[in-house]
Amino acid sequence: MQTLKHLFLKELTLELRRKSVISGLMLYLFSTAFICYLTFSLRQNQITPLVWSALFWITILFTIINTIAKSFIGEKKGRDIYYFSIASPETIIISKIIYNFLLTVILSFTGFLLFALLLKNPIADLSLFSLTIALAAMGFSASLTLLSGIAAKANNSHILMAVLSFPMVISVLLITVKVTKNCIDGLDRSVSTSDLITLLAINCVVTAASYLLFPYIWRS
Amino acid sequence: MKTWLKILAVALIFYTIVGGFLFSVPRLNIVNETIRALYFHVPMWFGMVALFLISTIYSVQYLRNPTFNKDIFALEFATTGLVLGLLGIFTGMIWATYTWGSPWHGDPKQNGAAISLLVYLAYFVLRGSVENEDQRARLSAVYNIFAFCAMIPLIFVIPRMSSSMHPGSGGNPGFNMYDLDSRMRMVFYPAVVGWILLGIWIATLRVRVRLVNEKLLNLENE
Numbered sequence: 001m002q003t004l005k006h007l008f009l010k011e012l013t014l015e016l017r018r019k020s021v022i023s024g025l026m027l028y029l030f031s032t033a034f035i036c037y038l039t040f041s042l043r044q045n046q047i048t049p050l051v052w053s054a055l056f057w058i059t060i061l062f063t064i065i066n067t068i069a070k071s072f073i074g075e076k077k078g079r080d081i082y083y084f085s086i087a088s089p090e091t092i093i094i095s096k097i098i099y100n101f102l103l104t105v106i107l108s109f110t111g112f113l114l115f116a117l118l119l120k121n122p123i124a125d126l127s128l129f130s131l132t133i134a135l136a137a138m139g140f141s142a143s144l145t146l147l148s149g150i151a152a153k154a155n156n157s158h159i160l161m162a163v164l165s166f167p168m169v170i171s172v173l174l175i176t177v178k179v180t181k182n183c184i185d186g187l188d189r190s191v192s193t194s195d196l197i198t199l200l201a202i203n204c205v206v207t208a209a210s211y212l213l214f215p216y217i218w219r220s
Numbered sequence: 221m222k223t224w225l226k227i228l229a230v231a232l233i234f235y236t237i238v239g240g241f242l243f244s245v246p247r248l249n250i251v252n253e254t255i256r257a258l259y260f261h262v263p264m265w266f267g268m269v270a271l272f273l274i275s276t277i278y279s280v281q282y283l284r285n286p287t288f289n290k291d292i293f294a295l296e297f298a299t300t301g302l303v304l305g306l307l308g309i310f311t312g313m314i315w316a317t318y319t320w321g322s323p324w325h326g327d328p329k330q331n332g333a334a335i336s337l338l339v340y341l342a343y344f345v346l347r348g349s350v351e352n353e354d355q356r357a358r359l360s361a362v363y364n365i366f367a368f369c370a371m372i373p374l375i376f377v378i379p380r381m382s383s384s385m386h387p388g389s390g391g392n393p394g395f396n397m398y399d400l401d402s403r404m405r406m407v408f409y410p411a412v413v414g415w416i417l418l419g420i421w422i423a424t425l426r427v428r429v430r431l432v433n434e435k436l437l438n439l440e441n442e
Contacts, residue, residue, distance in 0.1 A: 171374050174378055
């Protein structure tokens with residue numbers, strides 16, 4: 001538990017010290033949102049709620065894949081061995097997942113603010129939408145952290161990361177898109193309950209799989 | 221694989237082909253005679269899931285106790301499963317042309333199946349991009365288990381929650397209610413067993429070819 005806390009704090013301090021990475025990601029998010037804005041400013045009324053939802057999730061997906069990809073690919077070679085000697089692989093993956101979850105949530109909400117500011121905010125049920133973003137962030141961070149670990153061990157890892165992660169996150173993404181549509185339409189919450197429970201269940205499965213499988217990647 | 225299982229597989233598939241085309245089937249609107257596709261389309265998916273399951277089991281065993289053979293088994297069962305999955309998609313597209321009007325309908329189950337095939341295609345990409353043999357085996361075993369976990373919701377959970385034209389989805393009745401009267405069961409269940417056995421047979425053959433090739437390679441190196 002103590003090591004978990006230390007590892008998590010270490011990730012956080014490292015991130016805050018070299019601000020270039022996080023500001024780079026923010027810039028990436030901002031540019032994508034701005035491109036969407038510029039493209040659609042040509043004809044303002046063209047952006048229907050469904051187009052908004054598609055643009056939003058595509059932007060978020062790309063930003064998050066880039067964010068999480070760096071969690072293992074960016075690490076220096078020798079540092080792995082050092083971590084290996086001080087902490088069990090389970091603590092490492094859990095600390096990384098928690099950290100990535102935090103980062104993903106922050107980036108998603110920033111993305112949402114940008115989209116609401118630049119395009120418009122079609123969401124009728126904000127609190128439900130926030131819950132959806134949080135659950136999606138949980139699923140993304142759990143599955144992508146493990147895949148980043150796999151990709152980091154292989155050659156040309158950035159391409160591999162994209163290839164491996166897209167199919168994996170689609171099941172999470174399909175449900176979130178569906179719930180987003182419900183949020184846009186302002187449907188009653190009971191309509192989305194079963195979807196959210198399924199999303200939570202998928203998250204649990206994916207997290208458990210990452211937790212169990214990570215030690216085998218780490219050992220090599 | 222035991223010889224009697226191979227004979228059983230051939231006999232069952234022969235029976236499926238003859239019975240599937242000749243036995244009488246219930247008359248239903250729209251579906252009509254195309255209901256016979258059930259004997260060929262659905263068993264493909266049963267076969268795919270069974271082979272992927274076997275592949276996953278070999279991957280789990282590989283992680284517990286790594287040996288070269290288990291990796292080859294996992295790989296070849298996944299390959300054969302992928303082939304069955306592709307056949308399942310194609311037979312489904314043919315069936316859809318005549319009942320739904322067009323081969324690709326954006327049905328949730330169709331999309332889910334296509335995505336899960338993508339998941340397994342990524343498995344082969346992963347295998348291709350790792351040089352070191354041990355590492356390749358370990359990473360792909362991990363990915364294989366993960367892929368199986370990701371495939372289950374795509375094929376079995378999400379389509380059932382949204383409106384799909386496949387039976388068992390969005391309140392549609394499942395198999396047992398709508399068509400499988402006892403006449404169809406007589407062909408359908410043997411067909412499932414037959415195609416699964418054939419898939420296992422093909423996979424084990426491929427494993428043997430690969431192991432022999434490996435042996436030859438080792439001899440040449442010596």
